[in-house]
Amino acid sequence: MAADGTADVETRARRDGAAAGGTAEIEIVGLTKVFGRGSEAARALDEVNLTVRRGEFFTLLGPSGCGKTTLLRMIAGFEQPTRGAIRIDGRDVAGLGPNRRPVNTVFQSYALFPHMTAAENIGFGLRMLGRPRREVEAKVAEMLRLVRMEPMANRRPAAISGGQQQRVALARALAPRPRVLLLDEPLSALDLKLRKEMQGELKRLQAETGITFVFVTHDQEEALTMSDRIAVMDRGRILQVGSPRAIYDRPADRFVADFIGDTNFLEAVVVRSVGDAATVRLPSGAVRAASVPEGLAPVAGGRVTVVVRPEHAALAEDGELVGVVEEAVYFGTDTHLHVRLDTGGRFTLRRQNMAGDHAPEPGAAVTIRIAESGLRVLRP
Amino acid sequence: MTTVRERLQADAAPPDAEAAAALAAGRRRWLLLAPALVVLVLAASGPLLVVLAYSFLTPGTFGGVRWELSAEGWFRVFFARDIFDPETVRLNHAHASIFWRSVSLAFQTTVICALLGFPTAWFIANRPERTRAVWLFVITIPFWTNLLIRTFAIQEVIRNEGLVNSVLMALGLIQAPIQMLYTDFAILVGMAYVFLPLMVLPLYAAMDRLDPRLLEAAYDLYASRVRVLWHVVLPLVKPGLIAGSILVFIPSIGAYVTPRVLGGGRNLMLANLIELQFGQGRNWPLGAALAVTLLVIVLFALFVYLRFASKDEDPRRA
Numbered sequence: 001m002a003a004d005g006t007a008d009v010e011t012r013a014r015r016d017g018a019a020a021g022g023t024a025e026i027e028i029v030g031l032t033k034v035f036g037r038g039s040e041a042a043r044a045l046d047e048v049n050l051t052v053r054r055g056e057f058f059t060l061l062g063p064s065g066c067g068k069t070t071l072l073r074m075i076a077g078f079e080q081p082t083r084g085a086i087r088i089d090g091r092d093v094a095g096l097g098p099n100r101r102p103v104n105t106v107f108q109s110y111a112l113f114p115h116m117t118a119a120e121n122i123g124f125g126l127r128m129l130g131r132p133r134r135e136v137e138a139k140v141a142e143m144l145r146l147v148r149m150e151p152m153a154n155r156r157p158a159a160i161s162g163g164q165q166q167r168v169a170l171a172r173a174l175a176p177r178p179r180v181l182l183l184d185e186p187l188s189a190l191d192l193k194l195r196k197e198m199q200g201e202l203k204r205l206q207a208e209t210g211i212t213f214v215f216v217t218h219d220q221e222e223a224l225t226m227s228d229r230i231a232v233m234d235r236g237r238i239l240q241v242g243s244p245r246a247i248y249d250r251p252a253d254r255f256v257a258d259f260i261g262d263t264n265f266l267e268a269v270v271v272r273s274v275g276d277a278a279t280v281r282l283p284s285g286a287v288r289a290a291s292v293p294e295g296l297a298p299v300a301g302g303r304v305t306v307v308v309r310p311e312h313a314a315l316a317e318d319g320e321l322v323g324v325v326e327e328a329v330y331f332g333t334d335t336h337l338h339v340r341l342d343t344g345g346r347f348t349l350r351r352q353n354m355a356g357d358h359a360p361e362p363g364a365a366v367t368i369r370i371a372e373s374g375l376r377v378l379r380p
Numbered sequence: 381m382t383t384v385r386e387r388l389q390a391d392a393a394p395p396d397a398e399a400a401a402a403l404a405a406g407r408r409r410w411l412l413l414a415p416a417l418v419v420l421v422l423a424a425s426g427p428l429l430v431v432l433a434y435s436f437l438t439p440g441t442f443g444g445v446r447w448e449l450s451a452e453g454w455f456r457v458f459f460a461r462d463i464f465d466p467e468t469v470r471l472n473h474a475h476a477s478i479f480w481r482s483v484s485l486a487f488q489t490t491v492i493c494a495l496l497g498f499p500t501a502w503f504i505a506n507r508p509e510r511t512r513a514v515w516l517f518v519i520t521i522p523f524w525t526n527l528l529i530r531t532f533a534i535q536e537v538i539r540n541e542g543l544v545n546s547v548l549m550a551l552g553l554i555q556a557p558i559q560m561l562y563t564d565f566a567i568l569v570g571m572a573y574v575f576l577p578l579m580v581l582p583l584y585a586a587m588d589r590l591d592p593r594l595l596e597a598a599y600d601l602y603a604s605r606v607r608v609l610w611h612v613v614l615p616l617v618k619p620g621l622i623a624g625s626i627l628v629f630i631p632s633i634g635a636y637v638t639p640r641v642l643g644g645g646r647n648l649m650l651a652n653l654i655e656l657q658f659g660q661g662r663n664w665p666l667g668a669a670l671a672v673t674l675l676v677i678v679l680f681a682l683f684v685y686l687r688f689a690s691k692d693e694d695p696r697r698a
């Protein structure tokens with residue numbers, strides 16, 4: 001990158017834009033996609049509204065079949081929306097083919113051209129854009145360096161490993177400097193170690209190029225560690241958009257809470273509700289403060305579901321919840337305790353293992369204290 | 381070709397037993413190959429050797445050969461003797477022009493089949509799974525009918541009083557019928573029609589194997605549809621195109637029925653010339669020499685084509 005001064009300036013400008021909180025790179029309004037007709041019609045996307053900011057690492061997260069690929073393919077231009085609009089950099093892209101959108105895709109299967117070398121693959125986009133040969137060569141060399149594939153430049157895809165193919169696919173999509181890079185589960189075919197390595201690589205590439213990344217995964221840990229913001233999807237709808245922290249700590253509804261991380265659900269009664277804070281009475285009778293999703297105003301006296309993350313609770317001398325340990329599962333750094341509550345229901349908590357101490361055995365009576373601000377009211 | 385168990389046994393056995401096992405394995409391999417070798421030698425090489433031998437013998441008076449060595453058959457492939465003065469020799473222009481016409485017509489047929497077969501195969505490969513089999517079936521229907529009957533059917537279509545001419549005349553587009561039958565054009569139409577499926581099927585097989593995501597990737601990387609076709613589809617279906625071209629070229633250059641029926645007596649191709657020597661001409665050695673020459677031409681064409689086609693090797697071999 002150092003060789004290319006102009007690119008650096010551009011990169012910084014884009015990142016500053018992102019840091020400033022955000023010009024919109026992609027705006028999606030009321031996007032709906034129905035596959036098939038009549039009785040066979042399947043709604044893959046349902047009134048999706050979404051804004052992706054310039055230069056951010058944006059992740060679409062959701063279970064299989066929730067419409068992630070469909071959304072990505074519509075941004076790329078492979079599918080036409082049934083209803084709704086997509087704007088990229090302020091321009092409505094309806095009717096533009098994939099070759100006329102400033103967007104490139106990294107396919108899950110990489111889709112490298114088998115009859116071209118790694119270098120030829122990387123240069124393909126630039127050649128199709130009609131760039132002069134000198135420029136293409138310089139850019140390909142830069143890209144090979146960026147993804148650390150210089151020694152493999154003249155190998156065909158069949159002669160390099162899966163992780164290397166993946167890097168070539170990335171370089172190929174990055175070489176024409178698209179505004180947006182779409183990545184459809186690019187890491188799912190890799191083994192765990194390579195996957196971790198490539199996660200770091202992706203973050204580095206995104207930081208170095210400043211290109212907006214829209215990343216698809218159904219791995220929640222991957223989403224949490226890599227993203228600037230996450231959109232959680234289910235059955236063609238977007239349930240919540242926010243930073244990893246916001247999604248994890250303040251899930252909006254039961255699906256999001258359940259899909260991301262381990263969660264304990266408790267039934268509670270609202271005592272008082274002011275803005276985004278409320279006090280609730282737990283089944284044990286304890287009254288505690290809880291955060292409330294935006295726009296949801298629980299009525300005092302109403303029944304709600306509250307969630308507690310396993311690491312937001314601890315064994316204590318006195319606490320809100322009382323129960324008996326049913327099972328203790330050892331995980332190395334910590335032990336997961338599955339507790340049957342006296343008031344009914346189960347509760348899981350994570351207890352860090354210390355040198356020389358022992359986690360309670362099954363059958364032991366325990367008291368659990370929920371951490372300050374560890375309670376979250378869910379949308380019904 | 382040893383099985384795992386054999387290899388394990390060989391590993392465990394002492395060295396001399398190992399050598400014996402290897403010998404046995406070698407013997408068994410030849411035994412397994414024997415049927416294929418017998419078929420190859422008897423069915424393929426045998427008749428060829430007979431033809432080659434005949435080309436160096438002397439013609440019998442009423443056909444057949446006399447067992448006297450002679451190079452006259454080969455001589456007559458390339459040269460003609462003056463009728464009145466057998467010592468005067470000139471190049472055999474008639475043969476040269478027939479050779480040339482055969483190669484040229486076969487080549488043109490191959491090109492026509494490629495041009496028609498490519499979109500046809502593409503069309504079929506892009507049908508939904510359920511209907512693809514139906515289209516393939518339709519493509520192979522002409523094979524169900526005897527070649528001769530199909531060729532006569534084409535004659536019906538293109539002769540002066542045939543379908544095409546009568547329709548054109550009824551529409552007032554032409555005043556007199558266009559002479560199509562008994563021209564090179566007729567031979568081309570006939571051969572392209574007959575051999576088209578041989579181009580479509582291997583092309584289809586190659587296109588069917590093509591990963592549609594590669595096309596999307598190219599389209600995503602700023603290639604127009606035409607350039608996707610040129611830069612991605614064509615290189616990747618090249619093996620199918622080569623196979624189809626070979627399958628069309630070889631029977632075309634040796635075609636007999638089509639030039640006979642549609643080319644009339646005037647437009648000979650190599651196979652007709654060869655048949656003439658074994659029939660009316662009563663010159664079997666010349667016929668045999670011509671047949672061997674045809675074989676050499678085909679082999680040469682194949683060689684050139686494969687060399688040219690594999691210049692940038694098979695993509696899947698990497």
Ligand SMILES: Nc1ncnc2c1ncn2[C@@H]1O[C@H](COP(=O)(O)OP(=O)(O)OP(=O)(O)O)[C@@H](O)[C@H]1O
Pocket residue numbers: 035036042043044062063064065066067068069070071218
């Ligand atoms: N071409 C199509 N025709 C009909 N239905 C389709 C088509 N493509 C997708 N669908 C349907 O749309 C829904 C969303 O599919 P999509 O591929 O977007 O899911 P996804 O979130 O990417 O899932 P995964 O994580 O398994 O890749 C699914 O129910 C799928 O069956």
Ligand SMILES: [Mg+2]
Pocket residue numbers: 068069070184
């Ligand atoms: Mg998908």
